[in-house]
Amino acid sequence: MTAVAENTRADAGTQTDDAPGAVASFEVTLKIRRYNPESEHGENVIWDEFTVQAHGTDRVLDALHKIKWEQDGSLTFRRSCAHGICGSDAMRINGRNRLACKTLLKDVNPDKPITVEPIKGLPVVKDLVVDMEPFFASYREIMPFLITSGNEPSRERIQSQADRDRFDDTTKCILCAACTSSCPVFWTDGQYFGPAAIVNAHRFIFDSRDEGAQQRLEILNDKEGVWRCRTTFNCTEACPRGIQVTKAIQEVKRAMITRAF
Amino acid sequence: MTTTPSAQVIPSPRDPYARRKTTRGNYELYSWVFMRASGVLLIVLIFGHLFVNLMVGEGVHRIDFAFVGGKWTSPFWQVWDLLMLWLAMFHGTNGVRTIINDYASRDLTRGILKTLLYLAFVITVALGTLVIFTFEPCPANADPALLASICFE
The missing domain is CATH 3.10.20.30 (Beta-grasp domain)
Structure with missing residues (x-):
């Protein structure tokens, strides 16, 4: 055209x-x-x-x-x-x-x-x-891959539409780092995991087929994990894919709190 | 041709970055929950305090030594003020600790600021607690006109 x-x-x-x-x-x-x-x-x-x-x-x-x-x-x-x-x-x-x-x-x-x-x-x-390496290092830390146990099924891992919708928003991430590099907490010392890593953890934590949620919550229950989020919404505003990033971070926080109490 | 292995000449591109250390644990989780819970409690405590001190009866005009002395003879107000002091100090100190972590990026700066903060916390809480429990509402040889009515019962 x-x-x-x-x-x-x-x-x-x-x-x-x-x-x-x-x-x-x-x-x-x-x-x-x-x-x-x-x-x-x-x-x-x-x-x-x-x-x-x-x-x-x-x-x-x-x-x-x-x-x-x-x-x-x-x-x-x-x-x-x-x-x-x-x-x-x-x-x-x-x-x-x-x-x-x-x-x-x-x-x-x-x-x-x-x-x-x-x-x-x-x-x-x-x-x-x-240099995107600090960004991808955080991403690798949250284990962005399917974790399961038992034998591989001989066909697809079936999931209901509702279960798929639960984490649909966070599957849209393209790892451009627009969110993480818009976060004032990340600017301070670069130790914070950053919104993108949490979004991608969210994508697996709330996936009914995945069994690694506890491990991922444990990783993000860090001094530099979700608790450094100040909900300034810079990430949500920056996301070119329209992901509700701050909402995803809060959902991970809530999962941790319900796990702890 | 030199025989130097190239791995020694070219450093790994992933070398410079490492998270300094893992700091996993429930500490930040509990402090996050504490901030919310103490915030709600403080709203009740502080506005209750303001209402009783400033609005009931003659309001602000009756606050004097006798008023405070009378109030602190009651265990109810002792506990109320103690709770308010401790919650406010923990809540505020934790908030400022968070701000220091967010705005100071050098470890030394953070260390100095947090030391000052915790020092101020200890002094204020210790002094406040001491005053609430050891307050003498009827000091000897004081002008009787300034004392609370309970001193003459």
Whole structure:
């Protein structure tokens, strides 16, 4: 679809704005936080501004691509699928964690420069790329896999629709780290497990087919576990998949309390 | 070609990160529950206290040495004030402890702030408890006009 639209525009020259069905195009400025210890700036962070021509249907990722491909090839960022499911391009756009591939330029006020920063709380490697290892280390700690006992069934593990619905919300997680890196408790010292790890624990704790709930509750019943959640709802606001993250954390808390008393 | 094994030259990418230690246990769970339970109790205790001291009868104008002395001769108010003191101090100290954990990221800063906090807690609770139980409502050689009526019975 996009390719067709671009071809049409190229044929019609500069007057495409008047053509029926044409997509409006505008200039947008991106203010990007740059960090490259191998450059002449060393450990210093600098802010670069780039102005590109963008269409009304373009996303922040398209603008970043345009900058990288046409203006400054050294601009570094992660993206894989570019369609909001791989979770590679979470970044802080105009002060909020979003996926660059799911954020339309027209939704983040292109009249003013749009600030783009790496997500907070994780060590920056270069420009918009952060070291995700602390995030995945927490994820691994909660054992994000099915734990069962006894013999393997010879067919599917049957589950009722109601049992499936119980944890449906938390199955949507794409591990983009938008929630964990929006959490002010995680920013402090990075020891907190973070919302994403708890969400993924929730996905198994409330799965009727899984038998590892007690172990996972034990792991999260930690000084740095669910009890560090202050219910600021930053994670719920940041989640590009619309997961009710704070609610999931509270459900894990409740499961721990009913287990303890 | 050197024979140095490359594993020694290139550190494992997963090396730098480790959770410092596991701190599992029910302590944070109980303190979380305590904060909610003591909060509800404190609402009753504090508003009861305010109502009795400020609104009943002449209200705030009758608070003087004799009023406090009279109140603390009753075991009911002794227990009430003791509960209020202890719950408020535990509740408040735990809250500030949480805030220190959230806002101070260096261990030393946390240590210093928490030491000061616990010191303040011990002094306040010890002093308050001592006063509630050893309060002398009728000190000898005091001006009789300032004393509670129970001193003359």
